[in-house]
Amino acid sequence: GIQVEQSPPDLILQEGANSTLRCNFSDSVNNLQWFHQNPWGQLINLFYIPSGTKQNGRLSATTVATERYSLLYISSSQTTDSGVYFCAANSNYQLIWGAGTKLIIKP
């Protein structure tokens, strides 16, 4: 089945910094989503982005389906951006999740 790998596993930044999180997947996909898991464990939908680029405020995402990767950009980080960022992809019925990038934003 499809494999999903995320990098880096951990990232510590100062407030105001920018960051790029990467998601590689091993096969063609018809769904690619990014999620933010907050410190309370809740999953927040960020982007549904099987291809192309989307932006939502300080966050944007790009998926290059032909090269099997997706990037999540966070600009002007805030402490509330801390948490774990997951990408998940599927080519059939179920979403396969990456292991996540744990992001800590220091004030």
Add this chain to the structure above:
Amino acid sequence: EPEVTQTPSHQVTQMGQEVILRCVPISNHLYFYWYRQILGQKVEFLVSFYNNEISEKSEIFDDQFSVERPDGSNFTLKIRSTKLEDSAMYFCASRQQWAGELFFGEGSRLTVL
């Protein structure tokens, strides 16, 4: 904005007890899912449900687990006899199309003592 809702948000139970986790998917969605996440680990697929039957299930989803859509709005996950290793966050999700965007509830944290 429509959302997937889950109850309870947190449940503590004794080993061997039955637990039912409840979910109300988005109303016009047709595909329903349960996922779980053991603390500090990846989110794992448990089961998918479409047209009133299970369409796919993982190895985790053994005979102790069952799902039901009893009344056309609720979607429940039952664990018959909980084990310590069932302690996890359980997420319900739904979507309108099988390859479309998946919407998740806020999760139900299960603690088995």
